[in-house]
Amino acid sequence: MGHRTYASIPFFDGMQHIELLSQYLVAGITYGTIYAVVAIGFNIIYNATGIINFAQGEFVMLGGMTAVMLHTLLPLPLAILGAVIITMTVGALIEIVFIRWLTSPAVLRLTIITIGIAILIREIALALWGTGVKALPYFTGTAVTVISIGDVHISPQVLWVISISAVMVVILHFFFTYTLLGRQMRACASNRDAARLCGISAKNMVTLSFVLSAGIGALAGCVVSPITYVQYDSGTSLAIKGFTVAILGGLGNSMAAIAAGLILGILESFSIWVMPTAYKDVIAISILLLILFVRPSGIFGNVEASRLKEF
Amino acid sequence: MKIELIIKDSGASPEKAISFAKQLIEEDKVFAIIGPSTSGETMKIKGIAEESKMILISCAATEAIVNPVAKYVFKSPQNDSYAAIRIFEQMQTMGILKIGVLSSNTGFGKAGKEQIEKLAPQYGIQIVANEVYDKEATDLTAVVTKLKAAQVQAFINWSIEPAQAIVIKNARQIGLAVPIFQSHGFGNIQYVKAAGPAAEGVIFPAGRLLVVDTLPKDNQQKAVLVQYKKDYESRFKEDASTFGGHAYDAFMILVKAIEKAGPDKEKVRETIENMQGFIGTGGIFNFSPQDHNGLDINSFEMLTVKDGKFAVLAKQATKKKK
Numbered sequence: 001m002g003h004r005t006y007a008s009i010p011f012f013d014g015m016q017h018i019e020l021l022s023q024y025l026v027a028g029i030t031y032g033t034i035y036a037v038v039a040i041g042f043n044i045i046y047n048a049t050g051i052i053n054f055a056q057g058e059f060v061m062l063g064g065m066t067a068v069m070l071h072t073l074l075p076l077p078l079a080i081l082g083a084v085i086i087t088m089t090v091g092a093l094i095e096i097v098f099i100r101w102l103t104s105p106a107v108l109r110l111t112i113i114t115i116g117i118a119i120l121i122r123e124i125a126l127a128l129w130g131t132g133v134k135a136l137p138y139f140t141g142t143a144v145t146v147i148s149i150g151d152v153h154i155s156p157q158v159l160w161v162i163s164i165s166a167v168m169v170v171i172l173h174f175f176f177t178y179t180l181l182g183r184q185m186r187a188c189a190s191n192r193d194a195a196r197l198c199g200i201s202a203k204n205m206v207t208l209s210f211v212l213s214a215g216i217g218a219l220a221g222c223v224v225s226p227i228t229y230v231q232y233d234s235g236t237s238l239a240i241k242g243f244t245v246a247i248l249g250g251l252g253n254s255m256a257a258i259a260a261g262l263i264l265g266i267l268e269s270f271s272i273w274v275m276p277t278a279y280k281d282v283i284a285i286s287i288l289l290l291i292l293f294v295r296p297s298g299i300f301g302n303v304e305a306s307r308l309k310e311f
Numbered sequence: 312m313k314i315e316l317i318i319k320d321s322g323a324s325p326e327k328a329i330s331f332a333k334q335l336i337e338e339d340k341v342f343a344i345i346g347p348s349t350s351g352e353t354m355k356i357k358g359i360a361e362e363s364k365m366i367l368i369s370c371a372a373t374e375a376i377v378n379p380v381a382k383y384v385f386k387s388p389q390n391d392s393y394a395a396i397r398i399f400e401q402m403q404t405m406g407i408l409k410i411g412v413l414s415s416n417t418g419f420g421k422a423g424k425e426q427i428e429k430l431a432p433q434y435g436i437q438i439v440a441n442e443v444y445d446k447e448a449t450d451l452t453a454v455v456t457k458l459k460a461a462q463v464q465a466f467i468n469w470s471i472e473p474a475q476a477i478v479i480k481n482a483r484q485i486g487l488a489v490p491i492f493q494s495h496g497f498g499n500i501q502y503v504k505a506a507g508p509a510a511e512g513v514i515f516p517a518g519r520l521l522v523v524d525t526l527p528k529d530n531q532q533k534a535v536l537v538q539y540k541k542d543y544e545s546r547f548k549e550d551a552s553t554f555g556g557h558a559y560d561a562f563m564i565l566v567k568a569i570e571k572a573g574p575d576k577e578k579v580r581e582t583i584e585n586m587q588g589f590i591g592t593g594g595i596f597n598f599s600p601q602d603h604n605g606l607d608i609n610s611f612e613m614l615t616v617k618d619g620k621f622a623v624l625a626k627q628a629t630k631k632k633k
């Protein structure tokens with residue numbers, strides 16, 4: 001009897017449904033990790049400065065593009081390392097040129113400056129690399145290599161993205177919790193003046209946070225580029241999803257960003273199963289709005305703490 | 312006669328295309344406009360060109376640009392309905408009856424989807440899954456999983472974004488081993504490079520520029536194509552694609568008309584409208600007051616990807632698989 005009812009629903013065809021379910025799950029995990037790895041970059045600058053850096057997507061694009069360019073001369077690991085270092089330098093320069101000299105800037109003003117920076121980077125990338133689509137080679141195997149469990153297939157690159165994000169989150173967690181530098185950065189975020197009274201250079205901490213998040217963005221750009229490809233304007237769309245996920249998890253919390261990324265990715269994937277694909281982004285934006293209305297501190301955020309924040 | 316060229320980069324944005332078109336017409340007072348390259352942009356300025364009696368030779372594909380005919384609007388690329396027809400003819404020879412259709416949410420994707428939906432029943436082909444994705448999609452695994460669940464015998468993807476490389480990669484990753492058809496938007500080797508081994512065997516209609524080396528000597532277009540490819544590649548140091556060819560055709564049609572009719576806008580318009588047998592990179596153009604594109608279905612060749620390169624789809628290949 002049970003079998004008959006399944007068969008009447010077009011997608012459930014005998015035993016196939018478990019495998020389909022798993023395949024959608026894998027797709028969702030792929031989306032989710034891409035979003036999460038971008039979201040982490042948002043969190044670092046937010047942690048140090050309280051601003052949302054809308055140029056984060058451009059750091060991701062810059063990392064991917066630079067790595068592709070370097071890879072014509074260098075082996076893959078060196079090209080990625082080079083791209084991360086170059087993007088970090090760009091991050092530092094941006095902070096020094098556009099932000100450092102401002103005296104007691106408002107958070108909103110800084111955030112708007114980052115939007116300008118994003119447009120600037122995008123136009124420079126367009127002039128430098130043109131509109132072409134580029135990609136790094138798959139770290140393991142080729143575009144069609146998959147690891148199969150039964151009829152469920154996953155690209156090894158997805159596992160690379162997952163493991164690199166995981167390592168990144170753990171390192172960041174230790175950095176912010178246990179190292180002096182990390183704690184200085186957090187101190188600046190929670191109270192700039194008090195931190196300065198304790199002898200912490202707030203300006204250096206902000207520069208450092210830009211360097212760090214540029215580096216993380218660039219690394220993210222390198223690991224996701226075989227899956228998503230990279231183009232001068234691919235940063236924007238990645239940033240929107242990354243931003244959604246950062247909000248969803250609770251701004252500033254990288255662990256929560258991973259969880260929120262996976263939740264959003266899996267929800268999107270399953271939405272494609274039951275609804276036309278065109279509605280996929282409706283799901284993402286609806287969730288974002290819902291969270292902003294109902295629980296602005298994010299799913300995993302602390303409600304008390306978020307009341308004290310400016311954003 | 313000297314032609315002065317004013318170049319505006321509309322970056323595929325319809326808004327920019329509108330403001331540039333107005334600028335060219337009102338401030339620069341140009342003789343004619345070539346482009347834009349996307350259907351969405353062209354449709355937005357079709358009315359503007361017609362109102363200001365400005366000759367517009369678009370480099371975009373959508374049939375709606377020239378159907379209904381606007382007196383001053385022409386286009387050089389082949390109609391997308393021809394692309395859809397060639398695809399369906401190919402499917403018939405391969406015995407394919409149940410297909411999936413994917414398209415991006417752009418002017419090009421939307422127009423292609425409409426043509427496919429309109430023409431499929433005439434070829435006895437049933438669309439069992441029909442999905443539209445965002446043009447900025449970064450991964451389409453879930454979408455191709457849906458095609459797999461619907462047990463399609465083949466699928467058509469209609470887009471010009473990086474997504475057209477992503478989709479074939481994801482399809483092969485999840486083990487969807489059916490024939491994949493793409494639109495003529497696939498005629499740019501960078502997408503083949505991006506998709507790597509996943510691009511092998513993809514079937515799509517395109518102008519003959521991409522396979523000029525393998526054309527027989529007696530092909531009427533061969534000389535034009537060889538010359539264009541050589542000139543383009545020595546100047547720009549990159550592979551020639553059909554898109555540049557469309558702009559070249561548009562320009563040469565205009566030049567030819569001006570040479571014949573002199574620098575008189577009305578006469579040039581009339582000359583283009585009655586131009587016959589012009590050999591371009593996209594095909595052989597025969598314009599008429601009813602047909603402002605001038606190309607027929609034979610301007611498309613069915614191509615495939617073999618060892619990372621474009622090749623004419625071999626006739627035997629049409630019979631293999633079932």
